[in-house]
Amino acid sequence: MxxxxxxxxxxxxxxxxxxxxxxxxxxxxxxxxxxxxxxxxxxxxxxxxxxxxxxxxxxxNIVDNKMKVIIIAAGMGSRLKEMTKYLPKPLVEIEENKSLIEREIETLHKVGLNDIAIVRGYQKDKFTIKNVEYYDNDVYTENNILESLFFAEDAMEDGFICTYADSIFSQEIFQKILDAPYDMCIGVEPDWRKRYAKRDEHPTDEAELVKLEDGKITSISKFCNPDTYDGEFIGVAKFTKKGAEILRRNYHRARESKTCRFEDHQRFHDAVSIRKAYLTDMFQELIDRGYPIHAVKVNHGWVEIDTQQDFDYAKKLIENGEL
Known part of the structure; x- marks a missing residue:
């Protein structure tokens, strides 16, 4: 016994x-x-x-890890003021001898994601990271995140994970996204309000919020009643080979069709035009056309760095070993 x-x-x-x-x-x-x-x-x-x-x-994971990772890093990051006057925000040092984007790449490597592509724009020559593939968005002041992502369309064919370069993510978050059994999925933080309690330089009306039903996204927007939404998009998404084909086909349909209701001079969901669209606008387009996008729920383990306040908060978490 x-x-x-x-x-x-x-x-x-x-x-x-x-x-x-x-x-x-x-x-x-x-x-x-x-x-x-x-x-x-x-x-x-x-x-x-x-x-x-x-x-x-x-x-x-041997199969999954053939997927590329596309890091969107073309923007200026002007809200960090002097820190990004002569340096792209992803290259700002967040811990000793390690920039935001270097830390993100290191975390991706820990889950076996080694095929990295970076979309750069603002001060692109400052990016000198080795063993990555670069795509240049030289008109970054004229477009936004969605179009910036599609400068790396050649990297999408076999499936990919896309992520923002101005955020810090834990290893567990990338692993959950990688393991999720969906053709299209995004990371969602249900307990999102806690982060905004003392985040007065980045108000809640800038959060990209999602509404869920049976684990699927039914709506995603900044312009909504937050009390009726279920979480915040954290800036990480995955598309399998099938999902990438759906994304690419529908993007070009919306971007190029002369008869489409979304032409350059017309609104595209929350954006003033498709050229100025965010990823969330494209997600909503896919949802409206009946394609399922699933939520992968996470419990913190990430920080978006938009302001000096955000930067100081992230740095403190890292120093305390909390991220």
């Missing part, structure tokens, strides 16, 4: 152990290939059923 209780407690302990380090997961995978499940179980002191789940997860 005693041995049975010990076994049960041991299994429970294993079940609580979390594997988020991609190198540890890879080591287990390689050991199983070389030594088999039984020997690997002894080496890592893990139950075989758990090892099997880890191996399956790693194999699935």
């Amino acid at each position: 005693r041995s049975k209780i010990v076994l049960i407690n041991s299994v429970r302990k294993m079940a609580k152990r979390k594997y988020t380090d991609i190198e540890k997961i890879k080591a287990i995978y390689e050991s199983v290939k070389k030594n088999g499940y039984k020997k690997t179980s002894e080496i890592f002191d893990e139950h075989i059923s758990l090892l099997e789940r880890i191996v399956m997860r790693y194999q699935n």
Whole structure:
């Protein structure tokens, strides 16, 4: 009886152990290939059923991780004033010898996302990060985030994750987005109001809010009654190969059709025109046409950096080991 209780407690302990380090997961995978499940179980002191789940997860990620990541980094970041007068906001140092975008790339690497593309614009020559692919938006003052993303359209074909360069995200957030079994999904923060409690330099009416029904986005907008919406878009989205095809086709339909109600001089959802549109405007277009976009809910673990107040808040979280 005693041995049975010990076994049960041991299994429970294993079940609580979390594997988020991609190198540890890879080591287990390689050991199983070389030594088999039984020997690997002894080496890592893990139950075989758990090892099997880890191996399956790693194999699935080998496919997923062929996806590119497109980091949108073309804007000026003028609200940081002197900090971005001679430097693009993504290159501002957030911790010792590490810029915002370098920290983001480092986090992406931790979940096995290594194929990185950066869309740059403002002071583009300042971007000298190695082992990334660059796309240039030289008319960044004339367009907005949606069109900026499509300067990297060549990187979309096999599926991609897109993310903002002026935010900090935890490893867990990228892993959740990567693991989500949807063709199109976006990160959503349900408990979004807490972050705005002392964020008076960035009011709540600038939040990109979403309304949910059965886990799907039904509406996404800045211009809404926040009391009727269910969370905030955090700036990370995933499109599989199928999802990317849907996105690209519908963008070009809206952008290029002369008979479309969205021409350059007409509104595109919340935007004054499609050239000035945000990602959220394109998401709403897809939703209105019946394409499902799912929410991947996150519990904090991210900070959007728009103002000096935001920058100081993020820096403090990092220094305290909270992000």
